[in-house]
Amino acid sequence: MVRAFIDIRPGDTISIKPNNLELMILNSNSQTLNLQISGGRKLSIPEGANAHLSTGISLHNYGHRGMGKAYHIRLTCTPIIIPYTR
Numbered sequence: 001m002v003r004a005f006i007d008i009r010p011g012d013t014i015s016i017k018p019n020n021l022e023l024m025i026l027n028s029n030s031q032t033l034n035l036q037i038s039g040g041r042k043l044s045i046p047e048g049a050n051a052h053l054s055t056g057i058s059l060h061n062y063g064h065r066g067m068g069k070a071y072h073i074r075l076t077c078t079p080i081i082i083p084y085t086r
Contacts, residue, residue: 014075
């Protein structure tokens with residue numbers, strides 16, 4: 001499992017490979033982070049909540065970081081294991 005801790009702001013775009021998943025941060029308020037996933041799906045993630053984005057990929061919203069508009073998130077990616085046969 002791979003974890004990435006990121007500070008994001010409205011307007012930021014995160015690209016996740018090899019899943020070809022793009023997250024665009026739409027806006028945020030004091031309690032909720034709003035984002036759009038490639039394909040048009042929109043999510044509102046409350047502070048302290050987890051969201052399942054795709055197979056093996058989830059996001060945890062830690063909430064505001066300091067006094068600015070930055071949000072602190074954790075992306076968790078579980079590697080896809082492909083069985084090897086001879």
